Amino acid sequence: MLSAFVSFSELAWRDGAFYWLEGRPTEAGRSALVRCADGTKQDLTPEPFNARSRVHEYGGGAFAVSDDTAWFVNFEDQNVYAVDLPGSLPVRVTSGDATERFGGLVWDGAGGRLFAVRERHGIADEPVNDLVRIDPATGAVEVLHEGHDFYAAHQLSPDGSRMAFLVWDHPNMPWDGTQLVVARLGQHGLTDETVVAGGIDESVFQPQWIADDRLVYVSDESGFWNLCSYDPSGVYRAVPDEAEYGLPLWQLDTRAYVVAGARHVVAQRIEDGAAELVVADLDQGMTSPLPVDYTSYRSLTRTDSGVAFIGGRRDDVAAVVEIELSTGRSNVLASQGAVDFPAGTFAEAETIRFPSGDATAYANFYPPCNPACTAPQGELPPLLVTTHGGPTGAAARDLGFGIQYYTSRGWAVLDVNYGGSTGFGRAYRERLNGRWGIVDVEDCVAGVRHLTFEGRIDPERVAIRGGSAGGYTTLAALAFSRTFRAGAVHYGIGDLAALARDTHKFESRYIHRLVDEADFAERSPLAHVDELNCPTIFFQGSDDRIVPPNQAETMFGALRAKGIPVAYLLFEGEGHGFRKVENARRAIEAEYFFFGKVFGFEPDDDLPEVNVKNATWA
Structure with missing residues (x-):
């Protein structure tokens, strides 16, 4: 029981179906890409495929989904593969060798392209990272941005006209200092770059577009990772709070909140190490807790009726959970496994x-x-x-x-x-x-x-x-x-x-x-x-x-x-x-x-x- 449970990561939702990565210790530790629709689970990556990126060694963002295709990074060769939905044998898209890795996959529905962080080994004294666009039909890779040591958290505006992304350079780690860049995206790449927030002593985390001209992100300029907003009128701290709404960016797809309307986000709020799930009103600067009792809320994602997350529990194994915002009702979609220990035998923190x-x-x-x-x-x-x-x-x-x-x-x-x-x-x-x-x-x-x-x-x-x-x-x-x-x-x-x-x-x-x-x-x-x-x-x-x-x-x-x-x-x-x-x-x-x-x-x-x-x- 101690080590046979699966693990969940990188939860996503699209067109009525949930997707996540499932780490399976009994299958040599591989990560399977799983689709769950109408309560039925389906593996999209058969053995021996292993959906796992090695960018930064810790990976993250190992898959993306469109209307009819799922793309994933295969651990063995670090190339991008495609799977037709609802399921088919994976087909290789990119043709990189063992020196090239991809991670942080994002699908551009309007342009029909994939965006990714690429990491190339063996061409310089240390690996070279850049932000790229991939043509899924040909596997061609186009460099959108280069010159920084690290890239992460690239997100398209709803109309596809602008991209927000994070950059940082040695000697910083992403929790020390990052810059949030916004640029126009066109057929020939990125133009009109603007550094919106961040610096060598300010850690910015998880930019998300709430509208074509409004961007939400997390910054610790105040001393705590707080929710902030950027629009044509400028930058402001949307929810002042001596609590944390961000996480250390060890993996490319790390998420601690999700946009849930024109002015609201649902976020994990951490105070003195303890987490709760809240709705934050970005215009009023206020939060209200949601009626769910979990110890962590990872990989938050938006659904038709609410949000979903990977929830840790104090007296049970982790689960994939959906919560309906209008009623507060929650539904467990998948669990790590069945726990048959008698009541009273789990020590709580x-x-x-x-x-x-x-x-x-x-x-x-x-x-x-x-x-x-x-x-x-x-x-x-x-x-x-x-x-x-x-x-x-x-x-x-x-x-x-x-x-x-x-x-x-x-x-x-x-x-x-x-x-x-x-x-x-x-x-x-x-x-x-x-x-x-x-x-x-x-x-x-x-x-x-x-x-x-x-x-x-x-x-x-x-x-x-x-x-x-x-x-x-x-x-x-x-x-x-x-x-x-x-x-x-x-x-x-x-x-x-x-x-x-x-x-x-x-x-x-x-x-x-x-x-x-x-x-x-x-x-x-x-x-x-x-x-x-x-x-x-x-x-x-x-x-x-x-x-x-x-x-x-x-x-x-x-x-x-x-x-x-x-x-x-x-x-x-x-x-x-x-x-x-x-x-x-x-x-x-x-x-x-x-x-x-x-x-x-x-x-x-x-x-x-x-x-x-x-x-x-x-």
Whole structure:
């Protein structure tokens, strides 16, 4: 159950049918393009097709739909393919080689063309990105805009005469600073460019046309990602609010709101990390909540009668949901799977805040939750601290089986929104700038201290786990504090200089804002192996281009040479995260087996052995 559920992304609606990508761990982790009409689901991409873009490595915008055709990017060769609706065998449209990638597909109904972000490898010192137009009949690719390091969020006005899009350049990430460009679109490309908003210190997100002469977008100029509007009269902040209406643009098709009328949008509003769904009146500057109870609202899209979204839930798996705006009625179109756990066995997130240095930090706390699993009288539960990736990301409040796996076995879990996390405003994001490996570690340690003071956990049995950037925080916490007794590092970072040298274009300057280059050695756990005395287990995908395997291999070798109990599991064919059901299951079972050995308990589960070097237990 832990890893066999499908995942949903990139929800769209057109002409009475819904479309989405469905990640399938039981099909080697591929993403299938699914069409759902009148309650009937249909796969548009048969095996072995895998609808997934690799632009920026994280992809996004892997498909687009017209009246009679669906186009998608196939992961294997990164070319664009076409499928006739309601279904046919995919046919290749573009003829790029392995050095060319496409993402962010958008269909132009008036012009009969596809728009995309293209990324070309091998023609310069780093990949070259541009904004292109594709002729679906011939596969010819025309460059519309070039010269910036990155492009995203290109959107056509309703009459097809203008295009809005985002650009940004090194060393910025899109949550640091982007520019919103509006240009006229004609037969020969883009003309009359205007920079509407943004800059090196203003992050603009998700432009959407509400009319031919009115554009909605999100900007954090005020300190929070707020809804703004642009029309011939100028630019103004439409909905002033100390809450977030934007998200970090890790993927090209990231959406946090949808236009729902001449002056309204339906948006995910996040305050102190907690999300709600609201209707925002852009003219009155006011919001009103919608009567739906989910923990996240992803990939918002417009339908005939309302909006649809991919909803996370606190006590159930994620679902594709449609809500009728006139009545407030909601309908679940598809669910990740059936959950047959008894009532009362899911731990729900309790959002806590606590002092950390001279700041306030946040986390989601999950107490142990299983009536069949009780601790001995007077014994406090062990604690697993989890650290999200990014680091510009957030700890979600959705039901997560990686958390429930532990709470159902008598553990408490603290999922930390350390400084640098999103959902709390720009100032909170920027707490981490220049202090990665310090602020995040301090916040994790402060969270443990807070729970210890409240008498909710056993401070002598605390482990920490993280993936990607969270894997760096995990290693830094093990090296730079004495709070944790064991760690699990999933495709994490131990050597900052090696990461800066080896990582991909999108994140190639990211690390320099988080840590000054002069401090790379000081902040690298690899340089502090002498101070790292905790048993650690590493998990890594062999094909990871974001955090290459040399990171895990170097740390594993250093700890093994020192004599620390350490294990390393390499998953062949996996990238940045484990998509195959057997690998996801193996990872968490190996992690729990390892913690059992470190803390001296025997798991009730019949878990496969893990080859631990320098084991100090029988």
